[in-house]
Amino acid sequence: MPANKQFLLDSRPKGEASASNFRMVTSETPPLKDGEVLVRHHYLSLDPYMRGRMDEARSYATPQPLGEVMIGGTVGEVVESRSPKFRAGDKVVGMGGWQEYSVVATDQPGTLRKVDTTHVPISHYLGAVGMPGVTAWYGLMKIIEPKAGQTIAVSAASGAVGSALGTLAKTHGCRAVGIAGGPEKCRYVTEELGFDACVDYKQHGDALSLSKALKEACPNGIDGYFENVGGMVMDAVMLRMNDFGRMAVCGMIAGYDGKPVPMSYPQVILRSRLKVQGFIVSEHPEVWQQALLELGALVGTGKLRPRESVAQGLESAPEAFLGMLKGRNFGKQLVKLA
Amino acid sequence: MPANKQFLLDSRPKGEASASNFRMVTSETPPLKDGEVLVRHHYLSLDPYMRGRMDEARSYATPQPLGEVMIGGTVGEVVESRSPKFRAGDKVVGMGGWQEYSVVATDQPGTLRKVDTTHVPISHYLGAVGMPGVTAWYGLMKIIEPKAGQTIAVSAASGAVGSALGTLAKTHGCRAVGIAGGPEKCRYVTEELGFDACVDYKQHGDALSLSKALKEACPNGIDGYFENVGGMVMDAVMLRMNDFGRMAVCGMIAGYDGKPVPMSYPQVILRSRLKVQGFIVSEHPEVWQQALLELGALVGTGKLRPRESVAQGLESAPEAFLGMLKGRNFGKQLVKLA
Numbered sequence: 001m002p003a004n005k006q007f008l009l010d011s012r013p014k015g016e017a018s019a020s021n022f023r024m025v026t027s028e029t030p031p032l033k034d035g036e037v038l039v040r041h042h043y044l045s046l047d048p049y050m051r052g053r054m055d056e057a058r059s060y061a062t063p064q065p066l067g068e069v070m071i072g073g074t075v076g077e078v079v080e081s082r083s084p085k086f087r088a089g090d091k092v093v094g095m096g097g098w099q100e101y102s103v104v105a106t107d108q109p110g111t112l113r114k115v116d117t118t119h120v121p122i123s124h125y126l127g128a129v130g131m132p133g134v135t136a137w138y139g140l141m142k143i144i145e146p147k148a149g150q151t152i153a154v155s156a157a158s159g160a161v162g163s164a165l166g167t168l169a170k171t172h173g174c175r176a177v178g179i180a181g182g183p184e185k186c187r188y189v190t191e192e193l194g195f196d197a198c199v200d201y202k203q204h205g206d207a208l209s210l211s212k213a214l215k216e217a218c219p220n221g222i223d224g225y226f227e228n229v230g231g232m233v234m235d236a237v238m239l240r241m242n243d244f245g246r247m248a249v250c251g252m253i254a255g256y257d258g259k260p261v262p263m264s265y266p267q268v269i270l271r272s273r274l275k276v277q278g279f280i281v282s283e284h285p286e287v288w289q290q291a292l293l294e295l296g297a298l299v300g301t302g303k304l305r306p307r308e309s310v311a312q313g314l315e316s317a318p319e320a321f322l323g324m325l326k327g328r329n330f331g332k333q334l335v336k337l338a
Numbered sequence: 339m340p341a342n343k344q345f346l347l348d349s350r351p352k353g354e355a356s357a358s359n360f361r362m363v364t365s366e367t368p369p370l371k372d373g374e375v376l377v378r379h380h381y382l383s384l385d386p387y388m389r390g391r392m393d394e395a396r397s398y399a400t401p402q403p404l405g406e407v408m409i410g411g412t413v414g415e416v417v418e419s420r421s422p423k424f425r426a427g428d429k430v431v432g433m434g435g436w437q438e439y440s441v442v443a444t445d446q447p448g449t450l451r452k453v454d455t456t457h458v459p460i461s462h463y464l465g466a467v468g469m470p471g472v473t474a475w476y477g478l479m480k481i482i483e484p485k486a487g488q489t490i491a492v493s494a495a496s497g498a499v500g501s502a503l504g505t506l507a508k509t510h511g512c513r514a515v516g517i518a519g520g521p522e523k524c525r526y527v528t529e530e531l532g533f534d535a536c537v538d539y540k541q542h543g544d545a546l547s548l549s550k551a552l553k554e555a556c557p558n559g560i561d562g563y564f565e566n567v568g569g570m571v572m573d574a575v576m577l578r579m580n581d582f583g584r585m586a587v588c589g590m591i592a593g594y595d596g597k598p599v600p601m602s603y604p605q606v607i608l609r610s611r612l613k614v615q616g617f618i619v620s621e622h623p624e625v626w627q628q629a630l631l632e633l634g635a636l637v638g639t640g641k642l643r644p645r646e647s648v649a650q651g652l653e654s655a656p657e658a659f660l661g662m663l664k665g666r667n668f669g670k671q672l673v674k675l676a
Binding site for chain 2: 265272
């Protein structure tokens with residue numbers, strides 16, 4: 001059995017998360033039992049939701065237990081199988097965690113899924129054709145419910161969720177407007193992803209200034225907004241929402257470190273008769289098949305060209321994760337493991 | 339033609355509204371043209387939305403013009419008619435404004451409606467069997483969508499909207515929990531309106547303290563919340579919302595004076611996957627008939643016994659209005675005009 005490097009959650013953050021919250025260990029992968037497969041991970045996905053799991057506090061999910069392997073999505077290859085459902089060589093996506101190998105009991109539905117890497121690079125099954133892509137799809141189709149001609153905005157637009165959101169909005173005949181940090185990301189959002197406009201929030205010191213810039217980018221206001229960050233960006237967008245606008249709330253990165261991040265203008269919810277709705281994509285398994293089909297087609301035909309930030313080797317995972325929480329990644333943050 | 343005392347909006351408030359924003363004048367009601375009726379107002383309704391209309395700022399409605407009669411709902415009696423639709427003696431509800439008489443062109447649909455005062459006192463057509471009642475009905479039935487056994491909370495529970503909301507929630511098999519200011523209002527809410535519990539927000543200095551009291555009143559959490567006030571009360575309730583809870587946002591009194599009143603815990607929207615939705619009942623004419631039917635039955639059968647604060651004479655309207663904005667009324671705030 002191969003040696004398996006792993007990252008455990010060693011302590012819970014007090015305020016901001018730090019590398020010292022994680023501890024690397026090496027173990028031997030256990031021998032397979034009947035029904036199990038051994039997967040060698042090619043990529044580990046790093047996602048904002050992980051920060052929430054690190055806390056003891058009530059969240060929508062059970063906390064990550066201390067001393068156990070950090071939770072995380074992975075893609076890789078079956079290297080040994082004692083399951084009739086998989087054979088060595090199969091490419092698979094699952095929740096293998098922050099480690100190089102995982103042993104998976106395949107009799108539980110949904111733990112491991114075979115993927116076709118003919119037209120879609122395997123890493124994209126952690127991004128545009130995976131959980132982040134389905135997240136964008138659900139928020140857009142089930143909460144925002146876009147209509148042709150409407151303006152749809154998204155924060156963290158160059159990221160895995162944002163890029164899929166904008167591309168999907170365009171396919172529905174909408175004006176897609178991104179919000180991202182820095183000229184390089186904004187250029188990518190408009191030139192490579194095909195958004196109609198992108199506003200660099202780093203050019204603005206407060207919500208009112210950012211809101212003015214959004215007015216230029218959204219001359220007809222904003223009908224649908226996909227919220228990935230919260231805080232100042234959310235405030236600025238709310239001031240531009242049209243009557244009967246819809247806000248899908250998927251992330252509040254600004255608040256993950258326990259600092260209170262209020263919504264400054266809740267009266268807009270009444271004034272503009274907004275619907276503001278939070279969701280977690282894993283609670284809506286019924287949409288995954290259709291969503292993945294549409295997203296796979298967008299990537300396979302080149303209509304969606306997701307960008308990735310790839311850190312090398314499991315050792316780099318903590319720093320890459322902390323950097324992502326600060327927006328230092330550009331596109332989907334991955335760790336290459338093999 | 340009778341002399342008609344009127345209140346005009348004389349100036350827009352800077353911050354808090356004051357009596358000096360209104361000016362009383364006396365005019366003669368003009369002679370009727372064909373299709374018009376003259377209505378003598380028995381009661382004027384005072385409602386929180388009027389504060390929003392006093393501002394120039396963008397609101398969901400056009401601002402009240404300066405120098406014109408203040409907008410307002412009225413019930414009264416037709417005293418002269420040149421319309422085939424009404425005859426002298428008819429009891430009617432309409433938007434007659436802050437004045438003793440109004441001349442109404444009856445060819446525009448919805449301007450004036452005959453009401454039956456056999457089982458329902460006329461004043462209730464401005465409250466439980468009028469706009470406030472339908473407001474409660476819409477928020478409950480179309481946004482909160484109550485299920486038997488769930489807990490439904492409402493702020494300003496002793497008011498016209500709140501009392502109807504709680505009574506309706508009870509008829510749907512829900513636990514109804516009110517939030518009101520002071521022991522007298524709370525006693526009325528539980529003993530006369532039949533709510534299961536009522537929390538006195540004036541006993542609490544901050545949202546966390548109020549939230550603890552709500553935990554006792556709502557041992558199974560809160561599934562639906564009808565928001566009439568905003569601010570600290572909203573914050574406290576949000577901390578108690580159950581997963582997939584619904585918040586119908588109808589009022590933000592706390593913010594009407596232009597002071598910023600942030601939402602302190604917007605991350606709860608994500609964490610608990612809430613739906614938070616603003617609405618204005620006048621935009622949903624399709625529900626009025628059914629809602630008024632149900633509300634009329636509740637009042638007619640004594641299941642809903644709305645309370646009223648009645649100020650005497652048009653002269654008292656500004657002070658009564660300003661007092662209502664500060665929560666000094668007890669139940670529906672009216673001005674008796676005849």
